[in-house]
Structures are given as C-alpha cells and as structure tokens.
Amino acid sequence: MSRIGVIFKRELIGYFATPIAAVFIVIFLMLAGAFTFYLGDFFARGQADLLPFFNFHPWLYLVLIPALAMRLWAEERRGGTIELLFTLPVTLWEAVVGKFLAAWCFTGIALALTFPLWVTVNVLGEPDNGVILAGYIGSFLMAGGFMAIGSCVSAMTKNQVIAFVVSVVVGLGFVLSGFPLVLDFFSGWTPQFFLDLISSFSFLTHFHDVSRGVIDLRDVVYFLSLIVFWLFATALILEWKKAE
Amino acid sequence: MVEIRQLRKTFGPIVAVDHVSFTVSRGDVLGFLGPNGAGKSTTMKMITGFLTPTKGTVTVNGFDIQQQPLDAKKNLGYLPEGAPAYGDMTPLSFLLFIGAMRGFRGDDLRRRVRETVKKVNLDGVLHQPVETLSKGFKRRVGLAQAILHDPSVLILDEPTDGLDPNQKHEVRSLIRDMAKQKAIILSTHVLEEVQAVCTRAMIIAKGKVITDGTPAELEAQSRYYNSIILRLKGEAAGVQAMLQRLPGVKTVDVLEGPSGTRGFRVIPERGQTIIGAVSQGVHDHPWDVIELSVDRGHLDEVFRSLTMPAQALT
Ligand SMILES: Nc1ncnc2c1ncn2[C@@H]1O[C@H](COP(=O)(O)OP(=O)(O)OP(=O)(O)O)[C@@H](O)[C@H]1O
Numbered sequence: 356m357s358r359i360g361v362i363f364k365r366e367l368i369g370y371f372a373t374p375i376a377a378v379f380i381v382i383f384l385m386l387a388g389a390f391t392f393y394l395g396d397f398f399a400r401g402q403a404d405l406l407p408f409f410n411f412h413p414w415l416y417l418v419l420i421p422a423l424a425m426r427l428w429a430e431e432r433r434g435g436t437i438e439l440l441f442t443l444p445v446t447l448w449e450a451v452v453g454k455f456l457a458a459w460c461f462t463g464i465a466l467a468l469t470f471p472l473w474v475t476v477n478v479l480g481e482p483d484n485g486v487i488l489a490g491y492i493g494s495f496l497m498a499g500g501f502m503a504i505g506s507c508v509s510a511m512t513k514n515q516v517i518a519f520v521v522s523v524v525v526g527l528g529f530v531l532s533g534f535p536l537v538l539d540f541f542s543g544w545t546p547q548f549f550l551d552l553i554s555s556f557s558f559l560t561h562f563h564d565v566s567r568g569v570i571d572l573r574d575v576v577y578f579l580s581l582i583v584f585w586l587f588a589t590a591l592i593l594e595w596k597k598a599e
Numbered sequence: 600m601v602e603i604r605q606l607r608k609t610f611g612p613i614v615a616v617d618h619v620s621f622t623v624s625r626g627d628v629l630g631f632l633g634p635n636g637a638g639k640s641t642t643m644k645m646i647t648g649f650l651t652p653t654k655g656t657v658t659v660n661g662f663d664i665q666q667q668p669l670d671a672k673k674n675l676g677y678l679p680e681g682a683p684a685y686g687d688m689t690p691l692s693f694l695l696f697i698g699a700m701r702g703f704r705g706d707d708l709r710r711r712v713r714e715t716v717k718k719v720n721l722d723g724v725l726h727q728p729v730e731t732l733s734k735g736f737k738r739r740v741g742l743a744q745a746i747l748h749d750p751s752v753l754i755l756d757e758p759t760d761g762l763d764p765n766q767k768h769e770v771r772s773l774i775r776d777m778a779k780q781k782a783i784i785l786s787t788h789v790l791e792e793v794q795a796v797c798t799r800a801m802i803i804a805k806g807k808v809i810t811d812g813t814p815a816e817l818e819a820q821s822r823y824y825n826s827i828i829l830r831l832k833g834e835a836a837g838v839q840a841m842l843q844r845l846p847g848v849k850t851v852d853v854l855e856g857p858s859g860t861r862g863f864r865v866i867p868e869r870g871q872t873i874i875g876a877v878s879q880g881v882h883d884h885p886w887d888v889i890e891l892s893v894d895r896g897h898l899d900e901v902f903r904s905l906t907m908p909a910q911a912l913t
Pocket residue numbers: 598599610613614615633634635636637638639640641642680
C-alpha cells in the first residue's frame with residue numbers, strides 16, 4: 356500500500372514538474388467554458404444549473420484524457436524506465452494502480468478548478484447544489500473510466516501517438532454506444548435486450564442520470580467496475596509484453 | 600547467493616540465452632563477456648526478474664525470483680543497460696523516490712541518499728533534471744540507484760560505459776570495495792576491466808557459456824601466454840633462427856617496430872616456460888638488447904579466438 360503511495364506521489368508531482376499540468380488545465384478550462392457558454396446556451400436557458408456544462412464532459416474527456424493517459428506506460432517503455440520500475444520490489448498491480456490514481460487525481464484537480472462556474476450559478480440563481488455535486492461525482496467517475504481505458508491502451512505500445520488515437524477510438528465506442536443515433540440504427544431489427552446491452556455499456560447512459568442528480572448505485576458500480584476491468588487488463592498486458 | 604540453473608530465453612525463433620547455469624557467491628565479482636547480442640543483458644534481465652525465463656530458475660539469497668519476486672528483488676541492486684532514469688526528475692528526487700520505493704523513510708532515507716551521492720560523485724548535478732545530464736553522469740545516477748539500499752547482490756549491465764578514465768577508475772575501486780560483502784555480476788566490453796575488478800570471468804556467445812574461470816586462467820588460454828618479447832638494435836642477422844632452436848620454443852614471430860631495431864615474439868609450446876632459455880641466449884650473444892619481457896597473454900586475443908572460432912586459426 357505504501358508503495359502505491361510513493362508511485363502516486365512521484366507521478367502527481369511529475370505532472371506539475373512538466374508543462375503537462377499547465378497545458379492540460381488551461382485547455383480543459385477553456386474548452387469547458389467555451390462549450391458551456393457558447394454551445395450550451397448557459398445564460399439563454401435561464402436556468403440555474405450546470406447541466407449544459409456536464410453535458411459536454413463526455414466529449415471533452417474523449418479527447419483530453421487520452422492525451423493525458425497516452426504517456427502512462429508508453430513513456431516508461433520508450434525510456435526503459437519500465438525495467439527499472441519492475442525490478443524494484445513492487446508488484447505489477449501496485450504500479451498500475453499508483454500511476455492510474457495519480458492521473459485520475461490530476462483530472463480531478465482540473466475538474467475542481469471549474470468551481471468558478473459553480474460560484475457563478477450560485478450568484479445568478481438558486482441552483483440545487485446536491486444535483487451539481489452529483490454531476491461532479493459522475494463526471495469524475497467517468498473521467499476514471501476514460502483514464503483506465505487510456506492506461507490499458509498505453510500499456511500496449513511504445514508509441515504515444517498510437518496510444519492516443521486508439522484510446523480515442525475505444526473511448527468513442529463507449530460514448531457512442533448510448534447515443535440515440537446508434538441505438539436508432541439497431542432498434543427495430545435487433546431484440547430489445549441487445550439494445551439494452553449496448554446502451555448499458557455506454558458512458559452516456561450512466562452519466563446522463565447522475566448528471567441530473569440521481570446517483571444510482573448501479574451507475575457508480577458500473578464506472579468502478581469498468582475502471583477495475585481496464586486496470587486489470589493493463590496489468591495483464593504489461594505482464595505479457597512489458598519487455599518488448 | 601545467486602544461483603542460476605538451466606536458464607533459457609527465446610524470442611520467437613531467436614534463442615537469446617541457451618541453458619546457462621552458474622552460481623555467484625559473496626566475494627565474487629563475475630565479469631560477463633561476450634560479443635554484441637550474446638545474451639548478456641537478457642540473462643541479467645531474467646536474474647533481476649524483469650523477463651520471465653522460457654525455462655530454468657534463478658534464486659537470489661534463497662528466494663526464487665519467479666515464486667517470491669518481492670523478497671528476491673529486495674536483495675538485488677540492478678543497473679539496467681543504458682542506465683534508464685526518469686528524465687524530468689533531478690538526481691536527488693529520483694534517488695529519494697527509489698529509496699522510498701525500497702521502503703526507507705525520513706532521516707534514514709536522506710542519509711542513504713547523501714552517502715550514495717558521495718560514493719558516485721553526483722554532488723554537482725543534484726538539482727539538474729536527469730535528461731539534461733551528460734551520459735557519464737546519467738550512468739552514475741543509475742549506479743547510485745542500484746547501490747542505494749546496500750544490496751547483497753549487485754547486477755550491473757555495462758557500469759563503466761561512457762565514463763571518463765577517472766570515473767572508470769573510481770567506479771572500479773567502488774566495485775572492489777563493495778566486493779567483499781556482495782555477490783556482483785557485471786557485463787563489460789572493456790577487457791582490462793575484467794583484469795582490474797573481476798575475480799571470475801565468463802565468456803558467453805550465442806547464448807551459451809563458452810568459458811568460465813579466473814581472469815588469469817583465461818589469459819593462460821592465450822597463444823601468447825608466457826611468450827617473450829625481445830627487441831634488439833641493429834640488423835640482428837640469424838637471431839630468429841637461433842631463437843627458434845631454443846628448447847620449448849614453438850614459433851618466433853617478427854614484430855613491427857621503429858627502424859633500426861628488430862623485434863621478436865618467442866612463443867612457447869603450450870605449458871612451457873622459456874624465459875630462462877631466452878635470457879640465457881641473450882647472455883651468450885653480443886646482442887644490443889633494448890627490451891626483454893614476458894607477455895601474460897591477451898584477453899582480447901582469447902576473446903576473439905573463443906567467440907570467432909572460424910577465424911581463430913588464421
Ligand atoms: N525483446 C526482444 N525481442 C526479440 N529479441 C530480443 C529481445 N531482446 C533481446 N533480443 C535478442 O536476444 C539476443 C541477445 O540480446 P542481448 O541484449 O542479451 O545481448 P547482449 O549480450 O547484451 O549484447 P550487447 O553487448 O550488445 O549489449 C539478441 O539477438 C537480441 O536481438
């Protein structure tokens with residue numbers, strides 16, 4: 356456990372020791388703001404909530420989190436530090452979890468820095484802060500899902516560009532499988548349980564309710580088990596081809 | 600302390616390491632020699648648990664590296680080939696990280712880092728990102744990381760590669776100092792290093808152990824072992840024929856040298872000592888001798904003849 360902490364600390368400090376932190380946070384905040392105000396009609400809706408803000412998170416994460424996750428393992432491989440790391444007395448699992456938690460926590464920091472929006476709605480109106488909190492929790496869980504996918508894809512390759520592109524594609528699959536467009540395509544000629552299955556794998560389906568203030572245990576379990584699954588896959592892939 | 604049994608590693612059709620077995624005990628410094636691609640690094644990666652062997656076992660202080668990896672790794676210090684380190688960290692933060700991963704905390708951790716930094720002369724660059732360090736300093740960071748926890752088994756893959764002559768000397772004396780309490784395996788392409796620090800030398804080629812012995816035993820396999828170098832002023836007519844007639848002499852080669860001198864290498868029959876006969880010859884003739892020396896043999900020549908068998912005869 357303490358070794359997870361040591362790795363976590365090194366990784367998290369690493370984000371702030373390089374321009375990654377500044378670039379990521381600035382772009383995240385800019386895009387979040389732009390989406391919310393221009394595309395989401397934040398003011399014109401005349402409602403005191405952050406729904407337009409949260410609605411864009413899946414799309415924001417789809418691109419930004421792979422950019423953060425791509426280096427998780429690809430960089431260790433490229434630089435040969437993976438050999439250093441795995442000849443220390445540390446288990447594969449500890450390393451995978453430590454690095455993932457640091458990256459996830461970093462997105463949490465970026466997310467927390469959107470608090471001026473929350474302040475704004477509270478100044479302008481009387482929003483239901485419970486709903487907003489649920490939205491933040493859901494968004495954070497979803498970020499973890501994207502990050503775990505990115506971690507796994509990054510473990511497969513030395514090449515960060517490949518890691519980025521593949522993570523975006525896999526992430527897109529997880530977002531789109533709940534999109535009405537995709538579901539409409541399948542509806543009518545496939546059985547209902549198949550439709551439910553596809554949409555039950557979607558980030559959108561699970562994020563939708565949470566962002567509206569309904570924290571269903573099933574949604575939380577969905578995201579957490581998704582994370583565990585992809586981290587498990589990360590460890591397997593590393594075990595299998597860490598030396599290549 | 601390190602026991603390697605029937606170790607084998609294949610990468611698809613490539614056999615990188617082929618049934619290698621040996622034991623290294625406390626006090627041993629084993630030099631791993633071999634041409635590029637011989638399987639030295641691959642063997643080390645299996646000993647340190649980074650690679651899973653296709654076959655065979657490695658035990659470190661009684662712990663099987665595959666069955667009890669954590670216990671085995673605690674007893675190991677490893678400098679991987681190329682001395683990888685996190686480029687965005689400074690040597691100080693990097694060593695603190697490695698120390699923390701090894702379970703040291705607080706004052707104990709800082710003391711260890713301080714002592715290690717002193718041992719490998721890293722003082723001047725402690726706060727400069729590793730990626731901006733010169734190759735030699737990077738190597739020293741890697742070395743520091745390997746010895747930080749004072750492990751009883753040290754595996755060093757080309758530890759002096761890229762170091763300047765002074766640092767090479769420093770690192771070799773560091774290794775010699777540590778040798779008494781540790782089992783050390785190091786790989787190198789510098790043959791003089793083997794004579795300087797190793798108590799045992801092992802040549803591997805194409806994944807197989809070709810020879811294993813003390814550096815002196817290796818040298819004794821040289822064609823030139825105990826040969827005599829004799830250099831004379833003047834024409835030295837008939838000297839070669841005379842040397843050739845001495846008892847125990849196999850051949851006499853003529854050596855290149857400055858003009859106005861003649862040089863000879865007198866090669867003995869295997870196992871014969873001919874210094875007595877040659878010096879008697881020198882005594883009995885009015886030669887103007889400028890050099891008379893015994894050659895201990897050449898490791899590089901042994902290395903070549905063992906790893907390139909086809910050309911060894913020419
Ligand atoms: N991950 C890998 N995949 C495929 N082949 C590999 C891999 N790692 C090593 N090899 C092969 O195994 C053989 C042994 O390589 P190794 O790195 O152990 O040699 P070495 O003795 O350390 O050489 P050098 O002196 O150049 O460092 C080589 O033929 C190499 O190409």
